[in-house]
Amino acid sequence: MQRFVKKMQQYVSFTTFLILFVGLTAVLSFVLILSDVKGESYDIREFTLSPDTIRSNKTVEDPVKTEEERTRVASEVQPVYQFTEEIGSNRAAIVSSIFDYVLDVKANSVIQNTQEDGIPAETVKPMSAMVDDLRSKLSPIEKSETAFRLSDEQLRVLLGQNSETLREVRDILTNTTKTVMKDPIRNDDLIRAKNELERILREDQRIPTSLMQVAVTIGRFSIVENEILNEEITEARVKDAMADVEPTKILQGQVIVREGQVVDREVYRQLELTGMLTSQTTYKPIVGLAFYIILMMFLVFTHFYSWKATAERKGKILLVFLIIFLLNVVVMKLIGLVEKDYDVMVAFLFPTALSAMLTRALSNEKLAFLMCILTAGTSGLVLRDGYTTILQMEISLYVLFSGIVAVYMMSTSHKRSVLLQTSMLVALTNLIFLAFYLLMTQSSYSWQELTFYGIAAVVSGLLSGALAIGLLPFFETVFNILSDMKLIELSNPNHPLLKKILTETPGTYHHSVMVANLADSACEAIGANGLLARVGSYYHDIGKTKRPSFFIENQMNGKNPHDTIPPETSSDIIIAHTTEGAKMLSKHKMPQEIIDIARQHHGTSLLQYFYVKAKEQNDEVAETDYRYPGPKPQTKEAAVISVADSVEAAVRSMKEPSAEKIRQVVNNIIKGKLNDGQFNECDLSMKELKKVESVICETMNGIYHSRIEYPK
Structure with missing residues (x-):
């Protein structure tokens, strides 16, 4: 399968590979689930006898009944009126302005003239001119108040009054207007209020009879609505009242028509509404399922598209994820076929945590949580039961809770034994959830049913663990996946290769353990796989077991064989430990990630000591002959191990390491590798390199901290 993934990715990009297999899974999922979303239908005509007792297969709103109820409620909403006290003052001001205009015209009606003999004389404007002047002044009021217009005769009456009378009537009229309009006046009360004002005026003896009718006209004009219907608030209340109406629904499982009953127009309408007639060709459930599948596959696509990992690893994990998901769907279908023959919910036997446990063991928490969501939905x-047409929520929650518990439990340990412990905890979780479910249904269950549900909860949990333990080696082998559990096994000191390093090259073993500590801490700090870095560090120098004595950490007697051989031979021996180590690891069927670390941890760096030594003997020596064959580190883990490897060797050779010296050494090593281009082929950023430097310095300071000198 690993070869298949590699071959596919040689011809297409990972994005194309991702779209292809996610699309294929979407089609297979759609085909498998399609039969489960189609409801029952009946061939029934109006005014015939129903062949069966028909119950609604879903809960739907009855829009006709709902609209009738909303219309009734809306008609009962009382309109909202808003009283504006300022309107009375404004109308009184208009009345006052009318009289002020009259007074103004009268004051300007006298014209000062000079006679021929030089004696001043006064002439009064003709009444017609005064009427025109007054009409001109009242023009703005007449334009804004279309209901107001005094006749020329009424204007003459006003102009014919003396100023004192006009002022008195003005005050009476404005005060009366304010008095009448201090109370709310709606449109229905408008005539009554106008009549009330007229009554008050006519009873007032101070108003001259000649002026009474004009005063009444102006007064009646001044009375308007001051409590106006607030359409916005009223409409909002109507909407709120209508919104508060609970939709009238045909409930899931509700009897629409009983066997032998006449299918009248109302019953037929309800059957149409629930989509239970064969004459209704509806594609809604099919389209709905398509959208659901698209949503699921979009989440899968998004996760793998944004996942920062190598294309090869993403390709393998993608296939594993999709196979586990489809395997789950097949198991669900099998249980669904059996469930119809029993009165109890056989669906509770479904191995709820299997997919989550496998996904977590083979990849990471994020992907495991995504699997939990997809499996639950x-x-x-x-696994629907009865008349549910969308989701059997108790089953979805049952699967979701179990899966989440499994993911959290497996995050605490990476040993295979955790699968058994997780399955027991999942069984307990299932029991608690089923207790919740049975109590919330408030139904009476027999002892046989309670016993079944208890056994189902335990079997589901244990079956999840048993199947996970059985299937995990299959996925690891077929897809050559390096899971955390596999890494834990490889870190066991009893592993043959680790025993070989310990017995044949004890100095190298100690060096590897130190590098593992450094690399693990640094990788965790930058979000890389610390466990992979640790295990890879254990095996990265396995090639040194071929010629142990040629590596300084294994030279116990103080003799250095490099002193007696040419530098080019020394270089060949040192350089060979990476390729020979990779061959040894391949021979022992070690994971490719470990092999790559052994081959890449020196990249194409220069053996400077032997190159300089050879240069002293022959100035024409090629630098390339003294460089490791590479390749350069391809992953963050390999890059961090290369730094940790160099730092550990450099610091160990220092006589009196101090924090400042260690920091300087680490900085120089990282800067040297960076300038040499050793990090050009991995996605290690400068920010991450700074973190690596900081963590390695802290760890080395912890190892080489100063100790107090005890008295003899």
């Missing part, structure tokens, strides 16, 4: 569709 799909189980609610496939």
Whole structure:
């Protein structure tokens, strides 16, 4: 399968590979689930006898009944009126302005003239001119108040009054207007209020009879609505009242028509509404399922598209994820076929945590949580019972809680034994959830049913663990996946290769353990796989077991064989430990990630000591002959190990290491590798390199901290 993934990715990009297999899974999922979303239908005509007792297969709103109820409620809403006290003052001001205009025209009606003999004389404007002047002044009021217009005769009456009378009537009229309009006046009360004002005026003896009718006209004009219907608030209340109406629904499982009953127009309408007639060709459930599948596959696509990992690893994990998901759907379908023959919910036997446990063991928490969500949602569709047409929520929650518990439990340990412990905890979780479910249904269950549900909860949990333990080696082998559990096994000191390093090259073993500590801490700090870095460090120098004595950490007697051989031979021996180590690891069927670390941890760096030594003997020596063959580190883990390897060797050779000296050495090593281009082929950023430098310095300071000198 690993070869298949590699071959596919040689011809297409990872994005194309991702779209291809996610699309294929979407089609297979759609085909598998399609039969579970189609409801029952009946061939029935109006005014015939129903062949069966028909119950609604879903809960739907009855829009006709709902609209009738909303219309009734809306008609009962009282309109909202808003009283504006300022309107009375404004109308009184208009009345006052009318009289002020009259007074103004009268004051300007006298014209000062000079006679021929030089004696001043006064002439009064003709009444017609005064009427025109007054009409001109009242023009703005007449334009804004279309209901107001005094006749020329009424204007003459006003102009014919003396100023004192006009002022008195003005005050009476404005005060009366304010008095009448201090109370709310609606449109329905407008005539009554106008009549009330007229009554008050006519009873007032101070108003001259000649002026009474004009005063009444102006007064009646001044009375308007001051409590106006607030359409916005009223409409909002109507909407709120209508919104508060609970939709009238045909409930899931509700009897629409009983066997032998006449299918009248109302019953037929309800059957149409629930989509239970064969004459209704509806594609809604099919389209809905398509959208659900698209949503699921979009989440899968997004995760793998944004995942920062090598294309090869993403390709393998993608296939594993999709196979586990489809395997879950098949198991659900099998349980669904059996469930129809029993009165109890056989769906509770479904191995709820299997997919989550496998996904977590083979990849990471994020992907495991995504699997939990997809499995839970799909189980609610496939393992439906009774008349549920969308999701069987109790099954979905049952699967979701168990899966989440499994993911959290497996995050605490990477040993295979955790699968058994997790399955027991999942069984307990299932029991607690089923207790919640049975109590919330408030139904009476027999002892046989309670016993079944208890056994189902335990079997589901244990079956999840048993199947996970059985299937995990299959996925690891077929897809050559390096899981955390596999890494834990490889870190066991009893592993043959680790025993070989310990017995044949004890100095190298100690060096590897130190490098593992440094690399693990640094990788964790930058979000890389610390466990992979640790295990890879254990094996990265396995090639030194071929010629142990040629490596300084294994030279116990103080003799250095490099002193007696040419520098080019020394260089060949040192350089060979990377390729020979990779061959040894391949021979022992070690994971490719470990092999790559052994081959890449020196990249194409220069053996400077032997190159300089050879240069002293022959100035024409080629630098390339003294460089490791590479390749350069391809992953963050390999790059961090290369730094940790160099730092550990450099610091160990220092006589009196101090914090400042260690920091300087680490900085120089990282800067040297960076300038040499050793990090050009991995996605290690400068920010991450700074973190690596800081963590390695802290760890080395902890190892080489100053000790107090005890008295003899």
